[in-house]
Amino acid sequence: MLTRLPAILALTLTLFVDALLAADGGTLRFCLRADPKTFDPLLVEDEPSGVIRYLTGGYLIRRNRLTQELEGELATRWQIAEQGRRIDFQLRPNLKFSDGTPFSCDDVAFTIKRMMDPSLHSTVADSFRTVPGQVDVACSGAGSVTIRFPAPVSALADQFDQVAIQSAHSPQKLAAVMGPFLLHEYKPGSYVSLEANPYYWKTDSKGHRMPYLHSIRLDIQQNRDLEVIRFRRGELDLVEHLDGEAYERLAAEMPRAVVDAGPSLDWEIIVFNQVAKAPLPAYKLHWFRSTAFRRAISEAINREDLCRIVFRGHAQPASGPVSASNHFWHNAALKPDPHSPAEALQRLEKDGFHRTGGNLVDREGNRVEFSLITNAGSKTHERMLSLIQQDLAQIGIHVNAVPLDYSSILERFSRSFNYEGALMSITNVDLDPNGQKDVWLSSADVHQWNPNQKSPETEWEARVDKLIVAQTETLDRGKRKVYFDEVQQIVVDQAPMIFLVNPNSLGAFSLNLKNVSPAALRPQLYWNADRLYFSGALVAAAQN
């Protein structure tokens, strides 16, 4: 009997700890960069509001950030039909909102209709709205719901990863949620407090109700340096999107706390202004519209140095518009342009440029000099620009680095087009190429280098338009991949955007925080927030 005692004690303790786990897994603390602009999940446009939506929203389907596959949540299964015009969901039975209101098909219908209401101006609805028309939602008694759109919606199931279901009947209206947490308190400029949803539907393999955490406190903290300092003091439990410098500092001090989850979906790019009506000298516009010129700039930039020096080795040279971390859509045939000033010069000479006294001049004798604007205050961009300045100086090009405030950049991009080139970070949250659709369509207003074209101004843009439309019109994933691979190849060959690097997803989390599974996709560390808990919290609870 004595020999079995340790095993019995261990089993008892395990059961006891499991019981506690459901009771209080502690309070998770991390930072939002700004106040959330809305708590309405259908109106989310900013990142802080998106964080709240992610943690409080209940979704029919959600993408697993680690496997990158869609998983059923409030729906147990789903099926797409009528060439992407219709989707059928089988709802999970006996679920409740955070206030105890039962979940039903009515809630799905209410959410979809509210979302598609043009007067709401929901940006979430834009992905579903291909043509004007009525969206029909039909319920059947067996917990199934059918949603029919007026035209096929590309990657229809993927779009539901953004649609948090709202209650049609709850007296608490928007405050009733189906996610793991619910809003407890918001002090503008200070913090947002979330607490565990007592009616959260998910249980673990042992039947314990989730989430394990008791609450989440989101401090509103704009200063990244302060955020890192607070993490080191133990005032925060996790930090995401660290830059290489902060990561290295933390790694030196807390090597087990930091995590490099590999290349993110984000890009660092250079884009040249090719807008015909831009207030630029004609000869400069001619440079920027020259594929040879853009390719030469790409070849003259040392991406390896950017990764090594600016990102401290925590970035990968970018090969194209899809990061290698996007397992399915990445075109593995593409390679980053190798650093080759000699080839860049050859390419420029073929295009009529030549060197005179250390300067590059064009066919008409104009010295090649341009400015690159970027957002002021970004150490990363300032350093990147310094390296790019020196790289391009090697082939006789003079670059003026111009840091500007955000509103000025936005005005230049969208209205005055008064800029020559820009160094930009593009945050990409969508795995599916439809998330980038408006970047590539020549008629779109975020077709950055030459937006709002009435008809494509170049042959290759016309081809890209066709391919983008074609990939939206088919449900065959394989065909879509073929189409989008060609898009990737064209934009790398034509270089309307010069893809520089994909920064890695860097973060750090408290060693007491358990079940963290770092992912390259956002959110990187708390994507499985319902499974996180603190080992210390369990010990304290056990002692009490």
Add this chain to the structure above:
Amino acid sequence: MTKLQKAAAGVFLLLALLSLLGARGDSASAQNREAIAVSPSAKFPLGTDDLGRDRLARLIEGTRVSILLAPAAALLSTLLAAAIGGIAGYRGGRIDRIVVTVADLFLSLPWLLLLLAVRALLPLNTSPMASVLLTFLLLGCLGWANPGRLVRAAARTAANSDYVLHARACGVSGWRLFWRMLVPNLFPILLAQFWIAVPVYVLSEANLGLLGLGVSEPLASLGSLLRELANYDALSQNPVVFAPVAVLVILAGCLHLLVSREKALSC
């Protein structure tokens, strides 16, 4: 002049000479990409920064920019303060009220927005040197209000003093009274305001750099070098980053000692 003051003048001149004669060409902006953030050595006496640039060369270039432009901006704001504040205090009445109101307005308005607007309006291919010249010009033009109020108060007191009354009684009036009686008595205040403004403008330029106005890469200034101090960890790991602070303290200290001398002379 005491020995200390002579030493201060010597150090100031030495710094000025070093900054004017040292680190010419592109030595301050050249990147040594295989020597990123290295410790001090014979080749790089103060080590290199995060882009492999020689810290000593950048310190010399930064001191040159700041030692020339910050005093120039301080001189401009002091002259404006002397003219506006002095006339307001001397003339009194409606002019005085207008000047006080305008000074209050200058002190209360968020000039940062103007500076941002100016940067946004500048041609994008403005050279870093032209940009920094404009920055210090703006600082000089906008910085008159505070010293102007002090000068105005001093001028008001002086205008009602016995010696001015005596001068008036003797038939001295108008500009002669202003230049001969008032300005010499305002001079110590103006000088003190000038020396106080110099380090303030160096630091203002550092703050503006964060917003994209001021000294842009690859040009260095004391202000832009001070931004490295924002890196909390670098302070303990690499004391060399304090070098610009040391130069700024030495400069301000020298200027302070020289001010004391000027004050002593003016009394």
